[in-house]
Amino acid sequence: MGFCRELGIKPTHQRTEIYRELMSTENHPNAETIYGNVRKRIPAISLDTVYRTLRLFEQKGIISRVSAAGESMRFDGNTKHHHHFICVECGKVRDFYSDNFNNLVAPAEVTELGNIGSVHVEVRGICNDCQNKNRHNPKK
Ligand SMILES: [Zn+2]
Ligand SMILES: [Zn+2]
Known part of the structure; x- marks a missing residue:
C-alpha cells in the first residue's frame, strides 16, 4: 500500500486488509460488514480496530463517509469525484458520475457555514430491485 507511506500511515497487515476489503466492493459497506469479511482472513481483528482504521483513512482523505437514511455509517472507497443514488427503501447506495454535477458551484451562503471542500449530489x-419486488408482491 504505497499511499500509506505517503500519508504517514504505517501499512500494517490489518490496515491493508481493511483497505482492500473496502476497495473490493461498490456497496458502501458499514464497519460491521467490513469487520465480518476481514475477520475471515484475520480472525484476531477487533471491531474497534476496524472503526479506528476507517476513521484514520477518513481523516487522511483516502475514503469518505456516506450517510444513508436510517442506516449506520457507511464507508466509500471510491475516490473519483462521484455522486450517489440512495434507495429510500433498502438503503442501497450506488455511485454515478456526472460532469454536470461535478461542475456545480455551491451557493455563496454555504461559505458562511464553512470552507467548501467538494460538492456531492x-x-x-426507489431502486430497480425494490421496484421489481414491489411489483411482484405488492404490500397490503
Ligand atoms: Zn432498493
Ligand atoms: Zn460512492
Whole structure:
C-alpha cells in the first residue's frame, strides 16, 4: 500500500486488509460488514480496530463517509469525484458520475457555514430491485 507511506500511515497487515476489503466492493459497506469479511482472513481483528482504521483513512482523505437514511455509517472507497443514488427503501447506495454535477458551484451562503471542500449530489429514490419486488408482491 504505497499511499500509506505517503500519508504517514504505517501499512500494517490489518490496515491493508481493511483497505482492500473496502476497495473490493461498490456497496458502501458499514464497519460491521467490513469487520465480518476481514475477520475471515484475520480472525484476531477487533471491531474497534476496524472503526479506528476507517476513521484514520477518513481523516487522511483516502475514503469518505456516506450517510444513508436510517442506516449506520457507511464507508466509500471510491475516490473519483462521484455522486450517489440512495434507495429510500433498502438503503442501497450506488455511485454515478456526472460532469454536470461535478461542475456545480455551491451557493455563496454555504461559505458562511464553512470552507467548501467538494460538492456531492445525493439523489434519492426507489431502486430497480425494490421496484421489481414491489411489483411482484405488492404490500397490503
Ligand atoms: Zn432498493
Ligand atoms: Zn460512492
